[in-house]
Amino acid sequence: MEKSPEAFRTITEVSELLDVPAHVLRFWETKFPQIRPLKRKGGRRNYRPADVALINGIRTLLYREGFTIRGVQRILKEHGVKFVHEIGRGEGDLTSLASLRNDRDGQANARVSGAGARQSASEATGEEARASSPLSAAQRQRLEQVLVRLRHVRTKLNTLATLAAQAGQGSRQPHGNGGHAEPRGGS
Secondary structure (H helix, E strand, C coil), rough: CCCCCCEEEHHHHHHHCCCHHHHHHHHHHHHHHCCCCCCCCHEEEEHHHHHHHHHHHHHHHHHCCCCCCCHHHHHHHHHCCHHHHHHHHHHHHHHHHHHHHHHHHHHHHHHCCCCCCCHHHHHHHHHHHHCCCCCCCHHHHHHHHHHHHHHHHHHHHHHHHHHHHHHHHCCCCCCCCCCCCCCCCCC
């Protein structure tokens, strides 16, 4: 039986729905005080639909649009929670964020954070690269979005590779008697 769109969701459900690990959701609660799930006995979290929309908006800004946590915090401060809710519901106008990408302070906020993400030489040179580029602004923006997605996929693949390597090490039997102690009393 499927839940109503207005039903509360557990952290596992939100994690699966948004493809964000539960530990990341808990971490985001520490970085974004606007995320306030109801907590039941034992610390179990129940997310309201508005919480899910906010988290999805934060996820979109971080993973798809390439903002850092500090950049998203700035967006929440300057544009408000409602704006990020709208992004999470697919209704927000991301064009208003272009100014954050173009001003000097915002450039640092628009870079991708995370393992393996590096600023390219063209990003470092900023306007010179844009001026000499044969791409239109729309083409450049589309390529930057694809790059953000590819970096996100690379991070996920690296995580999966690490987990697979750890699982492979964990399944190896210690040499000798398979890790079991010798029975007492001799034979």
